[in-house]
Amino acid sequence: MSSGPDLFVVCKQCGSEVSPYITECPYCGHRLRRRAPDLPREQGAGSARGPRRLHLPRFGRSRQGAGSGSGSTRPRPRNRRARHAVDTRADSPPYVTIVLVAASCAVWVLLRGGYVGVEKLMIIGPLHGDWWKLFSAQFAYLNGLYEFVALLAVAIFGWLLERRRGPAVALMVFLGAGATGALVASAVYAEPLVSGGNGAALGLLAAWAVPDLQDARAGRYYEGDLLGVAAIAAILLAMPFARPEASWLAGVTGGVLGLVLGFGMRRLDAPEL
Secondary structure: OOOOOOEEEOOOOOOEEOOOOOOOOOOOOOOOOOOOOOOOOOOOOOOOOOOHHOOHHHHHHHHOOOOOOOOOOOOHHHHHHHHHHHHHHHOOOOOOHHHHHHHHHHHHHHHHHOOHHHHHHOOEOOOOOOOOOOOOHHOOOHHHHHHHHHHHHHHHHHHHHHHHHHHHHHHHHHHHHHHHHHHHHHHOOOOOEEEOOOOHHHHHHHHHHHHHHHHHHHHOOOOOOOHHHHHHHHHHHHHHHHOHHHHHHHHHHHHHHHHHHHHHHHHOOOOOO
C-alpha cells in the first residue's frame, strides 16, 4: 500500500471528487476538514540544510550579495526606513492639526465673548515691538465664514502633510508660512491689517501639493486631486476681496513659502528604487 497522499477525496455532501489539500468543497461548500494537510517535502540525500536551500530564490541572493554583477540592484535602507516612517505616521492621529484647529476655535470663543481684545492678537497698524502678533494673528478671526474656509483648508492639508512628513513639519509650515506672510504685509503697508490663517492654509496646501505637481508635469501617476486643490486655493486667494482683515499679500507670501518648502523637502527625499 502506498504511503503517499491520496489523489482525491470524495465530498460526503455532494459526492464530488476534490483535491485532498483543500478544506471546503468548491461545488457545494461543505466543510471537508478543519485544516488542510501539510504538503509533502522531498528529503534530499545531502546535509540537513539541503531542503532549506531549495526554498531560497536565486535572485534574492544576487541582490543582497556584495560585488555582484553590474545589473544587480543594491538595497537602499534609507528608502525602506522612509517608507516605514510614512506608514507609521499614516496610522497615527494628526495631533498637530487637531491642536491648531482647536486653538483657532478657542480664540474665536475668547474674542466673541470679550475675554481678549482684538488689538492684542491681530496686526492693526505697525507692530511696535509686539512680535508675537505675527503668530497670534493666524488664530484670530472676526468673521465666521472666513474662519470656516481657512480652518477647513488647514484641517485637510495639515492632516495630509502631517501624514506624509510628520507633525514637526506640519507645525513648521503652518507657523512659518503664516508668520512670514504677516511679516511681509507689515513691512509693505504703513497701516497693515492682518488676521486669520489664510497664509498658513495656503502654505500647507502648497507644501503638500508639490509632489503631485511634479508628477503631473512629468506625466506620472499621482493620487491627489489637483483640481480640488486649485479650487480651495482660489477660494483662499479670493477671500481678501470679501474680508478686508484677510491680507492678500500674507496669503500669497504663505503660499509661495509653502512651495519653496515643498520643493526643498522633495529634493531631500531619497530616490525611489
